[in-house]
Amino acid sequence: xxxxxxxxxxxxxxxxxxxxxxxMTRTGxxxxxxxxxxxxxxxxxxGNVVPLWDLPxxxxxxxxxxxxxxxxxxxxxxxxxxxxxxxRSMRDSHEVQKRVNKSIAVALNWHVQxxxxxxxxxxxxxxxxxxxxxxxxPAKSVGVVVLTNSSHGADDIGFHLINPGMPLAEPPAERIExxxxxxxxxxxxxxYELTPDFIIVVTRKRDGLYVQxxxxxxxxxxxxSKTKFFYKVVDAQISFVEDxxxxxxxxxxxxxxxxxxxxxxx
Numbered sequence: 001x002x003x004x005x006x007x008x009x010x011x012x013x014x015x016x017x018x019x020x021x022x023x024m025t026r027t028g029x030x031x032x033x034x035x036x037x038x039x040x041x042x043x044x045x046x047g048n049v050v051p052l053w054d055l056p057x058x059x060x061x062x063x064x065x066x067x068x069x070x071x072x073x074x075x076x077x078x079x080x081x082x083x084x085x086x087x088r089s090m091r092d093s094h095e096v097q098k099r100v101n102k103s104i105a106v107a108l109n110w111h112v113q114x115x116x117x118x119x120x121x122x123x124x125x126x127x128x129x130x131x132x133x134x135x136x137x138p139a140k141s142v143g144v145v146v147l148t149n150s151s152h153g154a155d156d157i158g159f160h161l162i163n164p165g166m167p168l169a170e171p172p173a174e175r176i177e178x179x180x181x182x183x184x185x186x187x188x189x190x191x192y193e194l195t196p197d198f199i200i201v202v203t204r205k206r207d208g209l210y211v212q213x214x215x216x217x218x219x220x221x222x223x224x225s226k227t228k229f230f231y232k233v234v235d236a237q238i239s240f241v242e243d244x245x246x247x248x249x250x251x252x253x254x255x256x257x258x259x260x261x262x263x264x265x266x
Contacts, residue, residue, distance in 0.1 A: 010059045021086050027066035029059060038067060040149045042129015044233045045172060050151075053127040058215035062125055071145040075134055078121075080142055093119055094138065113159070120162055124155050124256075126235045128217065133158035151234040152258055155157050172235045180223040185209055188240050192262035200238075200251065200262055211238065214240050 005011040019027050031039060041049045066074075076240040082088040093108035105112040113135075114118040122135030132227075133154045136143030144161040146154040153196040156169035164176035185204060192200040199216045209229060212218035221238055230237045236255035243249040253260045 010063075014064070021084070022073055024066070024070040027064060027070045029063045029065065031065065035065060039065070042149050043151065044129060045151050045235055046232055048232075049231055050129040051128075053217060055127075055215060061215050062127055068145055068147055071134060071147070075136060075143045075145055079136055079138065079143055090124070115163055115166065118163065120159065122158065124153070124158075126151070126153075126234070127238075128219075135159065135162055137162055150164050153235060155256065160202070160262070175224050175230045177222045177224075179223060180226055182207070184226060187248050190248070190252075191265045193265045194253065194260055196260040199265070200253070 003013045004015050015028065018024070019186060026038075027186070028035065029158050039052075042052065047253050053062075055061060058261070077087055078090050078094070082091050094110060096105045096107050096112055099105045104112050107121065110121045110123055111260045117140065118137055120135050120137050122133065124134075125132045127152055129149060131148045131150065131152060131154045133144070133146040135158050142162055146157050146161070148159045152172060155170070159166040160168050180203075185208070188202050188209060189204055192201055192202065194200060194213075200214075201212045201218075203210045203212070203218070209221050209223075210218050211221050211229075212230075219233050220233060221231055223229050224237075226237065227238060227241070228239045233256070236253065239252045239254065240248050241252060241261075248264060250261050250263045253262065
């Protein structure tokens with residue numbers, strides 16, 4: 001919306017308003033020659049190389065590419081006393097907008113994690129083959145950027161580096177694929193609504209299921225039981241749930257420790 005009002009592209013708006021003022025010269029959506037030289041391959045949980053995602057329609061959801069040098073510049077601009085109008089606006093984004101519970105709150109594009117008397121502002125992200133984390137403790141002026149070229153999450157590493165009392169996560173469980181009949185797979189095909197703006201479409205192709213979420217590519221999922229399936233490109237699973245009549249009425253997306261239900265819309 002802001003790009004439309006400005007009369008330019010999302011990438012140009014971000015570059016003019018944020019990247020150039022901060023001196024972030026290695027961040028953008030389109031891969032220029034310099035970025036192509038340092039761009040690494042992403043990997044699925046099994047270590048296989050996966051293709052890069054391009055998100056032209058949902059650019060604001062994760063199309064920007066960067067490196068650790070630029071992300072540390074962005075982190076530094078969020079810490080300490082604000083020295084410019086942009087940095088003052090960045091401090092405004094740290095203000096809590098909604099308290100979820102005693103441990104979690106939401107600011108403007110930042111998550112807020114309370115650990116005892118300490119407060120950590122953080123955000124994560126990921127596309128196929130990559131996971132990222134940025135976070136900082138404003139009171140201690142301690143921050144960290146974690147960039148990985150793996151589908152395994154990096155949140156636990158980031159939190160642990162900021163606060164060593166927060167434990168590292170256990171490695172993902174090894175999953176074994178099993179055979180599920182075509183008749184059962186057919187019952188899972190449909191459109192599932194996680195939110196009004198985020199849907200998950202389940203389709204059949206040959207002997208398997210494919211899943212596509214809003215703004216993402218279509219990926220195969222593999223059965224580990226009659227009702228539970230797993231991705232190979234990311235550490236996430238999907239469970240299908242029946243209603244009292246035995247019909248599939250929802251799925252549950254298991255990812256990053258959260259279990260998110262999505263009702264079957266059609």
